[in-house]
Amino acid sequence: MLQEMRRGIAKVLTFALFGILILSFALWGTTDFFGSGALQTVVAEVGDNEVTAKEVQRHYERELNVLRQRGITRQQAQNLGVLESVLTRSVTAKVYDQASSSLGLTVSNEQIVKDIRSQFGQVGSVQFDELLRQSGYTRNEFANMRRAEIPRIQLLESISSGVNSSKKIISNLYRWRTEERSAQAFHVSASNSKISIPSEAELARYHRENKLQFTAPEYRAITFVHVDPVSVGKTIKFTDAELKQVYQDRLSEFIEPEKRALLQILVENQEAADKAYDLLKKGSDFFTVAKNIANQDANATKFGVVARTDLPATLADKVFALGKNKFSEPIDDAFGKRIFMVTDVVAERERSYESVKETLALDLRRDQAVEDVVRLANKLEDELGKGSSMESSASAIGMLPTKIMAIDLGGRDPSDKPIKDLPGEPFTKTVFNTPVGQDSFLTETAAGGFFVVRVDSITKSALRPLVAVKQQVRDAWISRKRQRIARANATELAKQINEGTDIGSVAKKSRAKVISIGPVTRSAQVENVPPALISKIFSLKSKGKASFSATKNGYMVAVLTEIKVADGRANKQQTDAIRDAVKSRMISDILAQLQQAIRAKIKVSVDQNSLKEFFDRSDNPGYGGNAPRY
DSSP: OHHHHHHHHHHHHHOHHHHHHHHTHHHHOSTTTSSOOOOOOEEEEETTEEEEHHHHHHHHHHHHHHHHTTTOOHHHHHHTTHHHHHHHHHHHHHHHHHHHHHTTOOOOHHHHHHHHHHHOOOOOHHHHHHHHHHTTOOHHHHHHHHHHHHHHHHHHHHHHHTOOOOHHHHHHHHHHHHOEEEEEEEEEEGGGOOOOOOOHHHHHHHHHHTGGGGEEOOEEEEEEEEEOHHHHHHTOOOOHHHHHHHHHHTGGGGEEOOEEEEEEEEESSHHHHHHHHHHHHTTOOHHHHHHHHHOOOHHHHEEEEEEGGGSOHHHHHHHTTOOTTOBOOOEEETTEEEEEEEEEEEOOEEOOHHHHHHHHHHHHHHHHHHHHHHHHHHHHHHHHHTTOOHHHHHHHTTOOOEEEEEEOTTSBOTTSOBOSSOOOTTHHHHHHHSOBTOBOOOEEOTTSOEEEEEEEEEEOOEEOOHHHHHHHHHHHHHHHHHHHHHHHHHHHHHHHHHTTOOHHHHHHHTTOOOEEEEEEOTTOOOTTSOHHHHHHHTTOOSTTOEEEEEETTEEEEEEEEEEEOOOSOOOHHHHHHHHHHHHHHHHHHHHHHHHHHHHHHSOEEEOHHHHHHHHHHTTOTTOOSOOOOO
């Protein structure tokens, strides 16, 4: 939580934009900043403080802008719960504001101006107003933001600055983390366990006692329309004349420049370069000179096939002045002295229309499909908005709706097979969030398509009858029975080792192969060794003791063979990392307690309806309607 607050605070303190904005207080005074503001929609109350919808929206849009740079769409952000996260952080900030207020931490107008003057330079009034507008702030809103942030920063810094961990704690944690252990182990396979065939009564009892294992999920019958870029693209055709015109327009893209296949000799000084060059002029073999003068084998001399643009200008001019089987004089560059030899010249080549025809068609279809998908999706939404049925709306855009009689949340049918050709996410989530008999909102997929879905009926989750899942019940019964026998065997074998029997002898009786583990630390992941066994190895009190842990098909028994404790010469980088982690955890714990204590004394409430109404009025498709409850 502290990290989240720090990131939020750091943005305000470090963004150059905000720095420029704040500066203007010093130039024009504070009258416009400290006047009364317009009434705003309140979406949350935290004691005496309020969170407005506009405040949430502003932070939400900033989050979206950051996510877009990582390729995440607005719809994906909605699915990830970004709005809910923004609202939660806004409420958390107000809780800290309440604490600041109760401690008497306030900021006057003069202090705000002084803070601004102490940190930043000055800008003109017009530029200031424009930057404020672009950031979505009025002068009053921006001043109020700073008025709240400064006491909040003071509070958090006063908490974090006083937190320190003792050297003893760090030392103990360092030794605990860096301790290494080695072990030997073998596998007790469940497949080797001999069992009898289960009776009908045993199967019925297992089916009855493990209902969740054999319960069918909720299924929904749906009808949907999917405007898919791939499908739309397949319907787009271009004439040969159109493609040829595009080819001419983009001809420069299809001209492959002249290239040279090069060898090189690279040396550090002029003396060596001159010696190599003299030998080459006398007719010596290039590879022999490279070996004797530069200690380069044949592979080391290969520079590759390059175009003029692949080389720095200082090299390109000299290299491309050479003909085939010609070598250059020594050329200076940042790495030393180079002598190039051209082994082949690849002439400039223009790729023919026929060779790029399919690529051109694919590019055009893709571009046109994007436009067509948006156009069709808008028309579909308009038709649905008029009250038309999904079937009629689909017909209006030349499509047919798709019906699925049963789909679960994982996109599978009742036989547990994946249903093909479904829209991408959040399709199934939307299906299971849509009430029966209603259409969903038009929703965008990660692939750039759009869909709308109607839930026609719901089949509630129910226990599948034994007759329908008898084979699965039999397999599960046999698996558990074998696993229990394997556990009993592992328990006995570990006991024998703990009583002094050599692990090799014990493993031999089980026809198992002994393997070595380690040395490993507590956090190590070892291939084919369950993580739980690593933990148990570190719980053993002394060498020669054994323990065991479950695998997918049996149990693995391990005996501790070596303990290597840290020698006391602590690694500074590791201890610093541990110290920072401990301090961060201590601060987080303190802040969590502070949050809990404040919330116990004040009322914290979120008006989800007001938030939804505000985002609906703003025509903001990012609102998912799932604001957290407090």
